[in-house]
Amino acid sequence: xxxxxxxxxxxxxxxxxxxVPGLSGLLLAASSTNIDSLQxxxxxxxxxxxxxxxxxSLAYAYMYTDRDRAIAYLDKGxxxxxxxxxxxxxxxYHNIWGRYYLTRAAFDxxxxxxxxxxxIYQALEIPEKMALTHMLLGYCFHVAGNPDSARQHYLxxxxxxxxxxxxxxxxxxxxxxxHLYNIQGDFDTAMDYFxxxxxxxxxxxxxxxxxxxxxxxxxxxxxxxxxxxxxELALQALDIMHxxxxxxFLGKIYNEVGNIYYSQLKNYPKALEYYRQSLDLKTRYDDxxxxxxxxxxGYCYLELNDLEAAERYFNxxxxxxxxxxxxxxxxxxxxxxxxxxxxxxxxxxxLTFFEHSLTHLEQLGDQMGKARVLAEMGxxxxxxxxxxxxxxxxxxxxxxxxxxxxxxxLKDIYQQLEICYAAIDDHAHAHHYLKLYMAVSxxxxxxxxVTQIQDLEARYQxxxxxxxxxxxxxxxxxxxxxxxxQHTLYYTTLGGGTLCLLLFLAIFSRHQTxxxxxxxxxxxxLEQQALQSQMxxxxxxxxMNAFQSLILExxxxxxxxxxxxxGSLLRLVLENSTRSYIDLATELKTIKLYLELEHMxxxxxxxxxxxxxxxxxxxxxxxxxxxxxxxxxxxxxHGIIPKKAPGKIELFVQQNGEGIKCIIKDDGIGRIRxxxxxxxxxxxxxxxxxxxRLKILNQHKRLKEVRVSDLYDQQQQACGTAVExxxxxxxx
Amino acid sequence: MINAVLIEDEPKAQxxxxxxxxxxLDNVELVSTADNIKEGIHxxxxxxxxxxxxxxxxxxxNGFELxxxxxxxxxxxxxxxxxxxxxxDAFKCSAxxxxxxxxxxxxxxxxxxxxxxxxxxxxxxxxxxxxxxNIKMGSRQQQKIVIPNSDGFTVVRICDxxxxxxxxxxxxxxxxxxxxxxxxxxxxxxxxxxAQIDFLRVHQSHLINLxxxxxxxRGNARYLILSDNVHIPVSNARREEFLEKFARL
Numbered sequence: 001x002x003x004x005x006x007x008x009x010x011x012x013x014x015x016x017x018x019x020v021p022g023l024s025g026l027l028l029a030a031s032s033t034n035i036d037s038l039q040x041x042x043x044x045x046x047x048x049x050x051x052x053x054x055x056x057s058l059a060y061a062y063m064y065t066d067r068d069r070a071i072a073y074l075d076k077g078x079x080x081x082x083x084x085x086x087x088x089x090x091x092x093y094h095n096i097w098g099r100y101y102l103t104r105a106a107f108d109x110x111x112x113x114x115x116x117x118x119x120i121y122q123a124l125e126i127p128e129k130m131a132l133t134h135m136l137l138g139y140c141f142h143v144a145g146n147p148d149s150a151r152q153h154y155l156x157x158x159x160x161x162x163x164x165x166x167x168x169x170x171x172x173x174x175x176x177x178x179h180l181y182n183i184q185g186d187f188d189t190a191m192d193y194f195x196x197x198x199x200x201x202x203x204x205x206x207x208x209x210x211x212x213x214x215x216x217x218x219x220x221x222x223x224x225x226x227x228x229x230x231x232e233l234a235l236q237a238l239d240i241m242h243x244x245x246x247x248x249f250l251g252k253i254y255n256e257v258g259n260i261y262y263s264q265l266k267n268y269p270k271a272l273e274y275y276r277q278s279l280d281l282k283t284r285y286d287d288x289x290x291x292x293x294x295x296x297x298g299y300c301y302l303e304l305n306d307l308e309a310a311e312r313y314f315n316x317x318x319x320x321x322x323x324x325x326x327x328x329x330x331x332x333x334x335x336x337x338x339x340x341x342x343x344x345x346x347x348x349x350x351l352t353f354f355e356h357s358l359t360h361l362e363q364l365g366d367q368m369g370k371a372r373v374l375a376e377m378g379x380x381x382x383x384x385x386x387x388x389x390x391x392x393x394x395x396x397x398x399x400x401x402x403x404x405x406x407x408x409x410l411k412d413i414y415q416q417l418e419i420c421y422a423a424i425d426d427h428a429h430a431h432h433y434l435k436l437y438m439a440v441s442x443x444x445x446x447x448x449x450v451t452q453i454q455d456l457e458a459r460y461q462x463x464x465x466x467x468x469x470x471x472x473x474x475x476x477x478x479x480x481x482x483x484x485x486q487h488t489l490y491y492t493t494l495g496g497g498t499l500c501l502l503l504f505l506a507i508f509s510r511h512q513t514x515x516x517x518x519x520x521x522x523x524x525x526l527e528q529q530a531l532q533s534q535m536x537x538x539x540x541x542x543x544m545n546a547f548q549s550l551i552l553e554x555x556x557x558x559x560x561x562x563x564x565x566x567g568s569l570l571r572l573v574l575e576n577s578t579r580s581y582i583d584l585a586t587e588l589k590t591i592k593l594y595l596e597l598e599h600m601x602x603x604x605x606x607x608x609x610x611x612x613x614x615x616x617x618x619x620x621x622x623x624x625x626x627x628x629x630x631x632x633x634x635x636x637x638h639g640i641i642p643k644k645a646p647g648k649i650e651l652f653v654q655q656n657g658e659g660i661k662c663i664i665k666d667d668g669i670g671r672i673r674x675x676x677x678x679x680x681x682x683x684x685x686x687x688x689x690x691x692x693r694l695k696i697l698n699q700h701k702r703l704k705e706v707r708v709s710d711l712y713d714q715q716q717q718a719c720g721t722a723v724e725x726x727x728x729x730x731x732x
Numbered sequence: 733m734i735n736a737v738l739i740e741d742e743p744k745a746q747x748x749x750x751x752x753x754x755x756x757l758d759n760v761e762l763v764s765t766a767d768n769i770k771e772g773i774h775x776x777x778x779x780x781x782x783x784x785x786x787x788x789x790x791x792x793x794n795g796f797e798l799x800x801x802x803x804x805x806x807x808x809x810x811x812x813x814x815x816x817x818x819x820x821d822a823f824k825c826s827a828x829x830x831x832x833x834x835x836x837x838x839x840x841x842x843x844x845x846x847x848x849x850x851x852x853x854x855x856x857x858x859x860x861x862x863x864x865x866n867i868k869m870g871s872r873q874q875q876k877i878v879i880p881n882s883d884g885f886t887v888v889r890i891c892d893x894x895x896x897x898x899x900x901x902x903x904x905x906x907x908x909x910x911x912x913x914x915x916x917x918x919x920x921x922x923x924x925x926x927a928q929i930d931f932l933r934v935h936q937s938h939l940i941n942l943x944x945x946x947x948x949x950r951g952n953a954r955y956l957i958l959s960d961n962v963h964i965p966v967s968n969a970r971r972e973e974f975l976e977k978f979a980r981l
Contacts, residue, residue: 538789541814541833546744548834552751601744641791 035061049086052077056092063100070100091120091129098136105325107144111137131160131169138176145327147180147365154180171200175213182220185367185404190220211240211253218256223368225407231260254278255292262300272300291320291329298336302343310340331360335373342380350380368409371400375413382416387424394420411437536633539597546601562600569593576625583732584660585618588653591629595649598636606640608649616655623660623729631664631723639668639721659726670710670718734848736783738765739772739798740812741790745833749785749812756837757844769793773801781807783847785831788813799864808847809860824925826863827878827885862887872929873943879905879913886913890929894944894960896922898937906960908944930981934966934974942981948974 035058042054059073077093084090094117101110114137121129138153154177161169178193194217201209215237221230234256241253258274261267279293294317301310314336321329338353354377361369374397381390394417401409414437421430543566550559572590576582588610595608612618632649640647652663668674706725713719736753740746746765753762760783764775768790776784784807788795795811811830813819823830829843859878866875873891892908898919905913915922923933930942940958947957954966956974966974 537815542742542744544834545742545748545814549744549747549751552748552755601742603743 048080048084052080052089091117111140127160131157145363167200167203171197183366187224211237251278268300268303291317295332327360331357367404371397390420581622582625584621605646610651613654620732621729623727635666638674639666643669660729663724665722667720734782735763737775737781738785740787741767783808785810788819810843825877826859896939934970938964
């Protein structure tokens, strides 16, 4: 079967906005906040007229929150109807019942109720109520799948709204009519009505409704084969909704953009992406259109040949549609499942699903959908080699497709017909349809168009960026303007020598001082903590242990040597801690003493080397004290000590642009093993403080604070850690 | 001759203790030295020592973890630590002996002597059990404290202590049930121990449990009423601190 995998696709669910007028204009104010006052009023109501009015309002107030209560009030109202003189309230009563049935998807009962209300309004000759009720009836028939009756009522409502100069009414009715003509395949009329709606919404300056209308128009252009216009409209709608941050609408628009990628660009992954985005938004905001996204994702997976996922999503879509008694949803899900089974070679099952889908579409009056399903069925019959049956279906599809002039669909049908006639050796017909197929293909779809659309998207994204840039620029200009104003202020005040400037300066400098003081305070605190961490009590007591041990072993000279080193270190640390800057030579001396004492403590397990770059003159370089030692200590405690064999610490000190680069390298157990060993332990206090200090010191210079790298030997075994820190410095 | 095992990760500290034992304790033999808890358990199982010297800060481990593995002990433990305020508080609370590094020879001798006495006596109420229980307890007010007296010691739950009253070189604990315990230690010693556990010295001679405050009277003569209905004076110097701590409770 030639090209069947991508040449024809079923109707993709199109999300629509049908606009339903609210009833609140008919009622006493009915919001949940005043339910209480309504109930109070009910207790004091005397006449049946009053009571019915209040029952109506209460029923409407509870309609979406507590159906049982709503019904209870409606039932109470029923007993009053015959004895009520206010016919108007009776009409309202019917309208509320109608609304209730709409929420239960009981369209027959709903339309019955609305008709009753209409009769009363007609008798009372209240044009605005008549228009409203016509609109409700139209909506009712529209969703129930009775397009002819729907159109009748919309067309009755429209002149009434026009006489009343009710722009919202006009716009809503026209928009619904546009949609109705679109599904029936009369794209030009659809376009006329959408344009009318658009004009009215412009008058009302209702950007949400304009966006919605753009969005409703997009599929019309798509059905007409004008993809770039369609895409453009969808993007415009997207733009409006982005500005409004309207998630519900956005979800629907993502869906439409997905549709374009799906059916025209055949870029299924991209389509899937948009559908998913739409699903994400809908999950959160609008349960009603969930089935749409589910079904569309199903179609994408079908095209991507992930049949399992496709089936899952179609079933989800069907499930939701069943729950909501939504015909469109059911039709699309079943159509999708039909296509899926056809793909799997389960032709009989496929046909059953197509049959069901067709029934729903018939009910909806969806000509386009019908033609598509019929074409699908034809293709299944071809696979079953029942060519006559295939022809019947395909020709039916062809009639509809020609009727509504849907070139995309025609192309698919021509191709199927060509295949079918070729199979029964009717070469004359086969040739005929092949020619038609080619003709449509050429006019309909070519590479240029694809590029055009891709250009459009690029342009859209470019526009978005430009907009952002414009916003940023204008902010900058604003800032510049503010600055300029400040300058003007500065000069005038200076010229005038007023108090203002002094005040300004005083406040400003106080603010600065305060900020500086805060930073200073923080720094001092951290430095104190650093002193503590360098003079880690463990370190001090461990040294003392070592002295005691040397004394016990009668190694008196060694003990005295280390004791004096310990004294020197203590003195240096105490001195350093009172200064913000010390020279590099002193800092290195401190580290050397520290390393020597640690060497004494763990004996031959530790060796060390300090490599100072020859080009550096350590006496001339001033740095913050005690920044390096914590990293050295860390290397000893977590790298060397847990290691069984002796270890080595190397310290490299080099010039690095605006800073002094120190690399502390050890050949210990590495970070990963160390972390495992110390899983329960917290991270070293000293390191934490030091990193924080480096951050503060470096905040004005763009220096990277600490970089740690793990070292590996030739066998890829961890063989140590190297820590690189860059210290800010100044010349002595 | 009694056997001892040392659990200590610091090589120099190992040398020191073994050197001291060898030189100054004729009746003790250090039969094994372990670097960590696992080795320590092996050594204890193998040698069945009478005394275990246990360092609290081990590389990557906490010395108390030993008791997770050895719930039944028939040896005396002598803790050693260089610097661990939390552990020191814990030892004080359960009135256990411990050695501070660098180790003082007299302290070591006295700790061994006391351990020998306990080993010989049939004293089954083990202070170490209280220490272990306390360490596992989350809330410090729920922990127990060992209060020594002339004929042994009493174990009291900290939240049951209403207050301590000083009288020269000893002090009296007043408990929730109205009973009183006299200890020959200064109030200052208990103040340093209990200050982090919501106790406050509101007066020269009164350390109170803030959880037992019933009433605070302002005015010229500021005083508190605790759950034992006794008026406790609040000194001027401690008033601010009391109000602040009480508010944070």
